[in-house]
Amino acid sequence: xxxxxxxxxxxxxxxxxxxxxxxxxxxxxxxxxxxxxxxxxxxxxxxxxxxxxxxxxxxxxxxxxxxxxxxxxxxxxxxxxxxxxxxxxxxxxxxxxxxxxxxxxxxxxxxxxxxxxxxxxxxxxxxxxxxxxxxxxxxxxxxxxxxxxxxxxxxxxxxxxxxxxxxxxxxxxxxxxxxxxxxxxxxxxxxxxxxxxxxxxxxxxxxxxxxxxxxxxxxxxxxxxxxxxxxxxxxxxxxxxxxxxxxxxxxxxxxxxxxxxxxxxxxxxxxxxxxxxxxxxxxxxxxxxxxxxxxxxxxxxxxxxxxxxxxxxxxxxxxxxxxxxxxxxxxxxxxxxxxxxxxxxxxxxxxxxxxxx
Ligand SMILES: Nc1ncnc2c1ncn2[C@@H]1O[C@H](COP(=O)(O)OP(=O)(O)O)[C@@H](O)[C@H]1O
Ligand SMILES: [Mg+2]
Numbered sequence: 001x002x003x004x005x006x007x008x009x010x011x012x013x014x015x016x017x018x019x020x021x022x023x024x025x026x027x028x029x030x031x032x033x034x035x036x037x038x039x040x041x042x043x044x045x046x047x048x049x050x051x052x053x054x055x056x057x058x059x060x061x062x063x064x065x066x067x068x069x070x071x072x073x074x075x076x077x078x079x080x081x082x083x084x085x086x087x088x089x090x091x092x093x094x095x096x097x098x099x100x101x102x103x104x105x106x107x108x109x110x111x112x113x114x115x116x117x118x119x120x121x122x123x124x125x126x127x128x129x130x131x132x133x134x135x136x137x138x139x140x141x142x143x144x145x146x147x148x149x150x151x152x153x154x155x156x157x158x159x160x161x162x163x164x165x166x167x168x169x170x171x172x173x174x175x176x177x178x179x180x181x182x183x184x185x186x187x188x189x190x191x192x193x194x195x196x197x198x199x200x201x202x203x204x205x206x207x208x209x210x211x212x213x214x215x216x217x218x219x220x221x222x223x224x225x226x227x228x229x230x231x232x233x234x235x236x237x238x239x240x241x242x243x244x245x246x247x248x249x250x251x252x253x254x255x256x257x258x259x260x261x262x263x264x265x266x267x268x269x270x271x272x273x274x275x276x277x278x279x280x281x282x283x284x285x286x287x288x289x290x291x292x293x294x295x296x297x298x299x300x301x302x303x304x305x306x307x308x309x310x311x312x313x314x315x316x317x318x319x320x321x322x323x324x325x326x327x328x329x330x331x332x333x334x335x336x337x338x339x340x341x342x343x344x345x346x347x348x349x350x351x352x353x354x355x356x357x
Contacts, residue, residue, distance in 0.1 A: 024242065024243070024246070024272075024279060025234055025239055025279045026239075026317070027080060027081040027236045027238055027239060028238075029082075029238065037238065039216065039217075040217075040241050041086075041087050041090065042091065042212075043094050044095065045058060045062070048084065048087065048091060049201075049205055049208050049209040050201050050205030050206075051084070051199070051205075054198065057194070057196065058088070061194055062092065070171065071096075071124045072193070073192070073194055074173055074175070074193055074194075075174075075175045075192060075193070076175075076178065076181075076184075076194070076195040076196070077175065077177045077195075077196050077198065078181040078195060078196070078197050079179070079198030079199065080198075080236070081179055081236075081238070082237060082239060083198040083199070083201070083237060083238075084198060085130075085177040086128075086130065088175075088196070089126070089128040089175040089177060090128075092126060092173075092175060093128075093175075096126070098125055098126055098173075099125050100126040100127075100128055101117065101127050102128045102130070103129055103130070104129060104130035104132075105130070105132050105133060105135040108135055108136065108139050110136065111136065111139045111141070111142045113139070114142055115153075115154055118142075119152055119167055119169065121169060121172045122170065123170035123172070124171065124172065124173075126174075127172055127173070127174050127175070128177070129143075129174060129175070129176050129177070131177065131179070132177060132178050133183040133184050143174070144187055144188055146169060147191040150169040150170070151166055151167065151169060153167070174192075200235030200324070201236070201237065202235070203230045203231060204230075206229075206230035206233050206235070206237070206240050209237055210226040210229050210240050210244055211226050213240070213244050217245070221258070221259050222260035225247075225259050225264050227261075228264040228265060229244060229268075231275065231276070231277065232268060232273050232274075232275070232277040234277045234321050239277075243268060243273070246267055246270075246271060247267045249267070250263060250266070250267035276325065277321070278327075278344075281307065281314075282321070282327075283345075285303065285314060285318050285328075286327060286328070286337055286345060288306040289336070289341070290342060294350065294351055295336060295337050295349065295350070295356055296336035297334030297335060297336050298335050299335075300334070300335070303334075319335075322341075325340075326338055326340050327344065328341065331356075336353070336356045336357060337353070338353060
């Protein structure tokens with residue numbers, strides 16, 4: 001295998017990650033999870049589950065690079081946390097049988113840090129830059145040139161006497177990962193020959209992923225158990241694998257041979273995760289809108305004060321999933337709970353929900 005280093009550090013210091021780290025259904029890695037992420041990471045494209053279009057694109061891209069026998073173009077992997085960006089970067093390097101160097105935007109504080117990594121790359125090597133949208137501006141500029149011309153200008157000396165010496169680099173491949181593609185400056189974005197967008201996984205794909213992980217973890221799932229888990233995983237492989245590990249705990253403690261759907265339900269109820277993958281905070285948000293604000297619309301700040309959370313946590317952690325699943329709508333006047341939200345809480349809408357939009 002490659003000299004892969006886990007990138008968990010970079011992800012854990014994300015904004016909002018501290019509050020989020022307490023949640024079972026967080027899409028960010030928690031505690032020592034980057035290590036357990038490793039054991040479930042597929043190493044070849046064939047074992048990467050789902051995302052069929054992206055896989056086909058990447059397969060073609062890799063086959064062409066192998067046939068031409070040159071390092072492939074730079075690749076940008078964009079999408080929410082936990083969907084497989086780091087995994088794909090590792091797979092690309094593994095499939096090309098080249099080493100991979102791992103760094104991240106926040107780990108590079110000065111352009112010089114990046115210059116020294118670039119100038120030590122071997123021909124054909126993959127440089128994986130996680131959270132590439134968080135590179136300092138000066139490093140970004142250095143990176144465009146390196147990606148385009150395979151050259152880096154190394155500064156020698158300081159102050160008025162400083163000069164730059166151009167250094168030619170061997171051809172290499174940058175793989176950038178970002179959760180915020182929109183924050184990348186367009187000149188940098190334009191340097192990538194291929195941008196892959198990762199999307200939330202449909203239940204059926206998560207089911208397959210859970211079955212594969214269960215084999216790796218030596219958990220026998222009974223009929224329907226993988227489906228129960230997939231429904232609670234918020235379209236996110238990292239969450240699916242995490243819930244599966246908690247189910248494994250349950251299996252071990254209760255000496256079960258096979259884990260059936262009721263066991264899944266009981267294990268996850270312990271963590272207050274309901275049938276739709278909503279946790280305590282999601283439910284608190286919906287309840288606040290419905291009971292305290294008569295269904296909405298309510299502004300983000302009022303809402304977060306009501307549930308006792310940072311506005312940013314509510315906005316970046318709860319809302320995307322609630323909106324995607326049709327529990328919540330964001331309108332110019334504020335957040336509105338949908339009929340589905342009332343129903344999920346077991347309540348009759350007291351207002352004509354459609355009039356709130
Ligand atoms: N398509 C997939 N097939 C199998 N496992 C996956 C897939 N996508 C993600 N995973 C698993 O989910 C976890 C998180 O994936 P990761 O690549 O670290 O996500 P990201 O870098 O996008 O945050 C890892 O354990 C990884 O193996
Ligand atoms: Mg990652």
